[in-house]
Amino acid sequence: AQSVTQLGSHVSVSEGALVLLRCNYSSSVPPYLFWYVQYPNQGLQLLLKYTSAATLVKGINGFEAEFKKSETSFHLTKPSAHMSDAAEYFCAVMGSGAGSYQLTFGKGTKLSVIP
Amino acid sequence: KAGVTQTPRYLIKTRGQQVTLSCSPISGHRSVSWYQQTPGQGLQFLFEYFSETQRNKGNFPGRFSGRQFSNSRSEMNVSTLELGDSALYLCASGVDSYTGELFFGEGSRLTVL
Numbered sequence: 168a169q170s171v172t173q174l175g176s177h178v179s180v181s182e183g184a185l186v187l188l189r190c191n192y193s194s195s196v197p198p199y200l201f202w203y204v205q206y207p208n209q210g211l212q213l214l215l216k217y218t219s220a221a222t223l224v225k226g227i228n229g230f231e232a233e234f235k236k237s238e239t240s241f242h243l244t245k246p247s248a249h250m251s252d253a254a255e256y257f258c259a260v261m262g263s264g265a266g267s268y269q270l271t272f273g274k275g276t277k278l279s280v281i282p
Numbered sequence: 283k284a285g286v287t288q289t290p291r292y293l294i295k296t297r298g299q300q301v302t303l304s305c306s307p308i309s310g311h312r313s314v315s316w317y318q319q320t321p322g323q324g325l326q327f328l329f330e331y332f333s334e335t336q337r338n339k340g341n342f343p344g345r346f347s348g349r350q351f352s353n354s355r356s357e358m359n360v361s362t363l364e365l366g367d368s369a370l371y372l373c374a375s376g377v378d379s380y381t382g383e384l385f386f387g388e389g390s391r392l393t394v395l
Binding site: 212262270 | 382
């Protein structure tokens with residue numbers, strides 16, 4: 168079974184500082200990986216998606232993630248944090264095998280941005 | 283383009299009752315998935331429907347069921363509610379869920395007393 172592990176349930180950064188949210192996956196086959204964001208009292212929104220086309224994936228709102236197979240990692244970064252980035256971020260992997268049709272999510276990392 | 287609409291947004295039930303939650307997907311989307319979100323377990327997959335057929339089901343008891351109608355709208359039902367069913371239930375739609383590109387509604391927050 169595929170799984171993802173997000174290191175750090177809470178991350179605090181200062182406004183303008185680098186954002187780094189960590190995600191490691193376990194998969195026996197090349198995975199489809201995703202980052203979703205959830206703002207308070209809202210559903211999830213897709214930030215970016217890796218599907219093996221390129222190891223560096225750019226998403227919305229200035230976020231990007233790099234797929235590193237040797238480290239089984241898919242960390243999310245943003246060069247300069249903005250107050251509006253405060254939210255909870257979820258790393259996810261698409262289920263393996265034909266007919267899975269489900270995302271397996273990590274536990275989430277809550278990002279706080281300090282003014 | 284209207285987003286995914288879930289109703290009701292909030293509801294309170296007592297143990298033993300049943301509840302039905304509704305989801306209207308984005309127009310043109312034929313795949314609807316349901317997820318349960320709790321502080322302890324996080325986001326867990328319930329089931330997925332495509333063109334009225336359930337293609338996959340998560341590891342939940344039979345008290346949790348769902349269906350999809352010909353217009354792609356979906357409902358999920360939980361019977362004999364337990365305290366542990368208190369959660370945010372999220373519906374997501376997509377052109378096809380295998381892409382992983384899902385559009386989530388704001389959820390239905392269920393409280394079981």
